Amino acid sequence: MNHEYFRDRVSAYFDKSLPPQEQLAMEQHVADCPECQALLEKFSKLDQLVQQKGDLSGGDYWEQAAQRIEKRLGKQEQTNVTDISRGRWYSGMKWKIAAVAASAILLIYVGYHEHEIYRPRPLEAPSLPSVSNPPTETLSGGASQKPADATKPVQKDEELSQKRDQLQPSENYKQSTKDRIAVKRAENEVRAKTETGGKQEMPAPQPSSKVALPPPATAAIQQSSKAPQVVSDSMVAGYKSVTEDLSMSADAQSAVVKAKAAPQAVSMADNALKRGVVPDDSTAEQLGSLRKTRDSLLALGPSTETSTTAKLNMPSISQGLVKGQAKPRASRKDDRELKLIQTCYSIATLTKDTTEYNQVVGIIEKTAADSSSAYQSVAASYLSRLKRP
């Protein structure tokens, strides 16, 4: 150890703040080092100077200061302020204990009532419109075909709903795209089996899929002509197997042909719908939600309004939005337009009200006729699915 090492520790040595071994080493060094001895002497004199010169006088000032403090104390009542230096160990603990107890009670309550708080919603049918048909219009084949098919879908729907309830429901109501694809694939399989097997039972659901069982084949085929969202490649493959069966209706066959002939439009519409907001609820709730979406979008975008939609009862908040709405950017307007035609399409597939059906179709037609619209082709594809052959 060189001299610098000891010199840097002279101050601590003077204050006796070194560890015992270092203190001893310093003693030995200082005994033989004049420089360190001189430094220690200066420290000692400085300490004396501080003691001599550090005290303050100013008698009157202190008395006045004390009186000011007493006056201030007179205005303040004695309170139970927590001692910050040597306060009792439990000072402030009562609040901590109360907080911990409250947290524990809350956790116990949540745990006890978890099944009520986090009640999972039963799996609903996929976003395909199930049984609603365009008002007064049926596929070619007449109304007679409908009653004959109606009983089978109802019975199978009940069976399916029972089996569906046995599945562990998903807590995420908004199914991911993967789930939707899996649903469609399962539908294909079931449809293929049902068509070929006739009265065969529905296949047992796969527990890992967590999806709803597909509806009956006939209704599904009718639905497929209206729902481009589900017309993915897997569905096209499924249609292939179905069209081979002669019991398939001509309408369904034409729908399959259309689906196979326009893959680009289908995929585009498919992607557009996938981005759209189509909640996975029951039909009535779904319609209600879609209507609200439509109304709010119409309130924001006057270019897509029709004369009939202007009569709709818009909520006051939408009016407030119209008032205070800044001029939207082009991208937001396009997003609204897309969302609007998506919403209108969904309403058209679900509603039984002719007037409403015509309204929403009119909105889509307007977009399809607008050459400046970015979604003209999308709107046209929607219309092609809605049109009756």
Next chain:
Amino acid sequence: MTENFREEKELSPVPVNGAEPSERKLVEAAQNGDRAAFGKLVRMHQKKLFRFIYGLVGSFDQAEDIVQEAFVRAFGAIGTFRTEYSFYPWLSTIARNLAYTQISREEKKESLEKISEKGYDPVSTDLGPLDQMLDDESQRRFYKAVMAMPVTYRAVFVLRHFENMDYTEIASYLKIPPGTVDSRLYRARKYLMDALKDLL
């Protein structure tokens, strides 16, 4: 007069875990609501406390406010104070924390900046109201030199020499390593030795 500080230390030594009987009685009386008794405690300790806080914050007005606030808070918390302990360390801790909050709030500005804001010029001659509390020129030079030190050095110096805190306590209070306490104290002493070499 010049030995007041040392005499005060000798006449009223602070036992490790005990308070002087006279002080203890005053504290107990104050705990019972006797404001006059607490007033005596104020007069007993305010000068020492002010010197310490003034050395920390470097501003007369701020030191005044902090000392006053510390006494008010101490009176408010007197009911929780255990009379077997000495009163001043407890009071000093209250004031120290207030001062540290003040210092931290100002991001540990240099003492020169703080004094300049208040209109004081430590380099020239005027120490402001503190000048009235100093008896002679050597004392003025001493305080000027202390106030002129960088605040990081001055804080360590004041805690060691005015409050008699050891390195561990200083390190804990300033939230620095003990080695840093050692080096800063060494530099503070060197600074004063150079500034006051003719007085040593």
